[in-house]
Amino acid sequence: MKKVAVIMGGYSSEYQISITSGNVVYQNIDKTKYEAYRVYLLKDKWVLVDDTEKEYPINRADFSVNYNQSILKFDVVFNVIHGTPGEDGLLQAYFQLLGIKQTACDFYQAALTFNKRDLLSVLKPYGIKTAKSFYLNKGDVFTEQEIIDKLGLPCFVKPNRSGSSFGITKVHNPTELLPAIETAYKEDHEIIIESFLEGTEVSVGVINYQGEVIVLPMTEIVSENDFFDYEAKYLGKSQEITPARISDEIHAKVAAAAKKAYQVLQMKGFSRSEFIIVNGEPYMLEMNTIPGMTNESILPQQAKAAGISMTDLLTNAIEQA
Incomplete structure (x- = not known):
């Protein structure tokens, strides 16, 4: 049975959100197929945390842990760290050096997509529109x-x-x-x-599902606040409508742009891109490669609308890795 480390936490302002996502991933991994472990990577410690909340230090030299009187090594890392060091390429490079498979994109793609300026500059020559x-x-x-x-x-x-x-x-x-x-x-x-772009905001999940790159049903974002800020994202100050209320023609344009970005960048794992639709044309704002993974998060909502359960979504990510 493959051993899966679900890594969560990180060093950024998003660490608490990451821990929430990571625990949901841990709870929903198919335990008949995988041995799953929670691993917190925080500024002051890297630890495996068991179900009694007891902590076991991670050996950073090879990402192993002395657990239950034996050395535990992992076959796959399920990366749920938003921000640095999980979404900006640092951990992707670390795991590649160690030869450990992980569910996110490779380190170059992670670093590129985390840098909004560089991402949009790279995609512009491929016809993907952006704001000034x-x-x-x-x-x-x-x-x-x-x-x-x-x-x-x-x-x-x-x-x-x-x-x-x-x-x-x-x-x-x-x-x-x-x-x-x-x-x-x-x-x-x-x-x-x-x-400022005046239009309809949509969030678009793209994944490699069973070997095929697919665009998930899109989510329309209707914020109660001035824009889709932290309160709107996490404190219920928005409506997230899946599928988005857009025409088939506009849907096809947005889906083509999101899929093109995924393929041009040679992405792996999850991506969730944000677009504003202005006069029927999609403008990309950013791409997230470690999106939220709670049951209420946008990408799991989209997978559910596509008939993919949370457990199947996680199993696919592990198998693709």
Whole structure:
């Protein structure tokens, strides 16, 4: 029976969300096929946590653990770490060096997709539309007016490498721009500022299911707040409507763009891309490679709408790895 380490936690603001996702994955893995173990990777410790909450330190040299008086080694790692080091390529490279299979994409794709600026720059030549953008690194000299002249208002100020909408501000007037930039710098020293796109927001899951790349039923995002922020994502301040209320023609355009991005980037595992549909055309905002995996999360909702249970979704990910 293959031994599966479900890794969760991480070093970013998203660590608690990751732990919630990781525990749901652990509970839903088919225990008749796999031996599953919870592994917390946190800033101050890497530990296997058993069902009594007892902790066993991980040997980082080979990712083994002294457990029940023997050395436990894992066949597969199920990666549920949002943010660094699970979504930005660091752990993908580590496991590749150790020769341990893992469920996420490879390290280059993880690093690329985690960097919003680089991702969108790579996809533009393939015909995937994006918002107008302005890039800032901490210490850059700029004026608020040059940003407004290029992007207009409102606009979005975002950390370049962050998830769960941490550090994102929608700026409506010039006086809000500098505080928004300072907020984003608390999450990352690189920033992307984007023009506001008025339209329907959809979230699109793409997976390799049983050897075939498929686009899952899309989810329409209707936020009660000004945009799909942390409250909207996690505190019930939004409607997530699956399948999205869009025409067959627009659905086909969005699906083609999401699938093309997955294939162009030579992705593996899960991806969940966010698009805004403006005048019938999809504009990509970002791609997540370690999406939320609770029962209420968007990608599991989409899989359920496609007739794929949570357990089957997890089994497929492990077998694909």
